Amino acid sequence: MSKDSSDLVSPSLEANLQALQDLYENCADVYYRRFGIGKKKAFVAYIDGMVNIDQLDEHVLAPLMRGDAAEAGDDAGGLPSVLSVAVVGTVSTLDDAIAKLSGGSVLLFVDGAPHGFALGLAKWEKRSIEEPAAESIVRGPREGFTETLSDNTSMLRRKIKSPAMKIVPFEVGKLTRTQVLLVYVEGLAAETLIREVRERISRIDIDGILESGYIEGLIEDNPLSPFPQIQVTERPDVVSAALLEGRVAILVDGTPFTLIAPSTLFSMLQSPEDYYQRFMIGTLIRWLRYTFFLITLVLPSLYVAILTFHHEMVPTSLLLSIAKSREDIPFPALVEALLMEISFEALREAGVRLPKQVGAAVSIVGALVIGQAATSAGLVSAPMVMVVAITGIASFMIPQYSTGIALRMLRFPIMFLAGMFGLLGLMLGVIAIVVHLCSLRSLGVPYLQPLAPMKGREMKDVLIRAPIWAMRTRPRLADSANRYRQPPGRRPKPPKGNGSL
Template identity: 65%
Template sequence: MVDVIDYRDMPFSTELAGNIDIIQTIYNHSTDIKTRTFPLAGSKEAFLLFIDGMVNEALLDLHVLAPLLQARTDTSHIDFAYICSIVTTSQLTIVTSFEDLLKHIANGCVALLVDQLPFGIAVGVAGWQQRGIEEPAAESIIRGPREGFTETLSVNTSMLRRKIKDPSLKLKPLQVGRYTKTSVIIAHIDGIANHALVEEVRSRIEKIDIDGVLESGYIEGLIEDHPYSPFPQIQVTERPDVVSASLLEGKIGIMVDGTPFCLIAPTTFFAMLQSPEDYYQRYIISSFIRWLRFLFLIISLLLPSLYVAVLTFHQEMVPTSLLLSIAKSREDIPFPALVEALLMEVSFEALREAGVRLPKQVGSAVSIVGALVIGQAATSAGLVSSPMVMVVAITGIASFLLPQYSAGIAIRLLRFPIMFLSGMFGLLGLMLGVIAIIIHLCSLRSLGVPYLQPLAPMKWSEMLDSFMRAPIWNNRKRPSLTGRKKSIRQSSFKRSDHGEEGASS
């Protein structure tokens, strides 16, 4: 049994053999650790250490190992400057403790130790296999850049730099996870984002003490204000243009190594109902689609509950001919309207999840065919009525209009308790459920920012771009949800200016 070495803040020794013994003890029984000992400048020994598969071995051989082996032998003084003069790579870093050296090794660097030197050198020649830039799979694109983040953090930050070229874009690095040591980047634009908000995000992430972070969902669940709420308080996206637009509004991006999904905070309920394409199309069309989205949000949340409440307690509200038609279709149904609605809703949600989890080639076919077959079979067997099948189908279509998947899940989840209230108390129960949801939304905060802003608290100047899409030329100010630093985003602009120039030309 080999004792576990506490290498935190352990300094290097000037004796190379002792340093090698410590490293070999730390990486005991690790077959992917590659080492090599060789003479340097004739009189001293050097030691190389790297992880197989995380280093570009062609660069290592050409720019690191070959120059070191061919170094002149007529020198007696070897220091960091001498190493820099012979190693032909740009990334060389002095590390003074084993902990720092092992962090660099885990990130794809090569460790170089030289006899009589009281420090190590991390050489950056990382080169592991990675996925190329592709169109985001979770966010369909109608108009806009067809590129999405990847699992490599350096690629994601470079994509962000390509969008925002100003040096005021700041990328602050952090590390989370005792074992995974996952790299996390806090992105914001200095001078636009509220400094106190940036420090709050940094403080919350630094307080995380967990064994590992494998996806940005870990960070989201550990820093959000209300973890027991079904509503997401942090926006998730894998589109660089969405992150860039959010940073220009004063928001903060949180990028996690190993996942293409970036977090955006703070966010609001209305931001969850907006799509990036709203700002790439003509504002009249985008406004109409946004109104349609609000309408179908209400339908997705309340239509089954309204159907249950009316059929159970308020039949007088239905026109006589329609009521007779519904009664005829339900005369052989053995279940009350509430049980019928629950049976169909649960079946539809199960089919939807099955379509998501199955391979793409068969997922959509299974969900569509399954819905048709089950709906027809249930109607023929007398388990559910035809109007209920239509209500569930319209509700399912309405839920697809929500652009944010996490917000759509929250609406789908809340549909069931409102359905129970409607089945027990009728329209009174439905209204009680709606009031409870509104009160809950008013109490939510996203990093301290009210979740229903600009509706609650009311901000008339920002209402235009919440319920409809304001024209680009009329959108002069940034949202005030993160402060009022540099609130003017463009100079005053009049449409008549273009008309006069065109007439004069």
């Protein structure tokens, strides 16, 4: 009884209608409308809420039903010429029909026609373009991706106008049929890289893709690593910059979060603003970020290790005041640190989930509890509160949220090691992490490049943020024939002579 969805559309109107109704049985949101074009019978089908009804009435139904299309209707192929609709596709299989229908098109079937038409009248409620909440900056474009794929590609196309920017569509997810776009700039991204990404996306065979995190989890090189190997952003400028460096971007319908690959640890530690502000401050802030990267990872462990094993390492006055503040604390330093760190993590997680109305109140109470009250109750010492607070702030300094949470997680095993073996344990933990980082790859590119393997020239964008005119070459993430971004000698200078015009 039920039709195979790959069946051809039949010339018979009734057969088509029946086939569609069979497929969309118990789907209350699919609407059908029968009408006549002259003597011919026809019907349109669409999904409620995804179609611009006004335009359907005005530009499709009205001209067809008024009868001036009657003669055109004789020849079904000439029908589109009567319709003032920009996008008119043909539908020759039921498979096509399903895809078009769920994409928001209006299906038009005319009796006797060899195929149906898909009218691009899609329109649905969507979020407007807003400033990305997770990646706000002081200077730079304020637009962020939305959940609508076409909006996102348009933002990219407005930034990179060259036809060399290619957008390759994929449909992933057997049930969700999510549209996934692979974006790259031809000539900049290496052929091998594009082929690899295509292959990895094609390998995915899953019922549904709800967010780009699904794709990330299905295509990354080392799925068991705590570190993200694919950069995530909701900023079109970040994606454009990555495309210009020869990376590829993966846009997923229904989420503003776009994947950038290959990406390295250092690209995770860069903020777009580094490039928009003056280069000296960019360099300085970058180093600040590196410092706090380490602080996030080891500060509580360092404190625990020194306080339980290496008392002689602290300056005398500092140790004496720590000794004073710790005198009444019932717990060993390790337990104290764990207590505080875990309650901080809980507070952070609660802060994300809390409804906005109670959020402020709870965070104030939480801050009081883990700060003021815990200290005066004699459960934790004041220096420990400071250490935890600094660590907490430090983890949010990392622009890539997923890298930040990876560090926050790794801090706990290191804390245990430090509590058990002191600085020796701390170093063991750090060495293990460094070794792991060295072994990681992001789509074949070493994760620590350009530090390991060492690429001296690329330090211009790692150790410092070189001035724009000094950044002549693209990073060698994947080898590309097109290495230079600009000719040499583009450093600006005043005109010859005494410098005035």
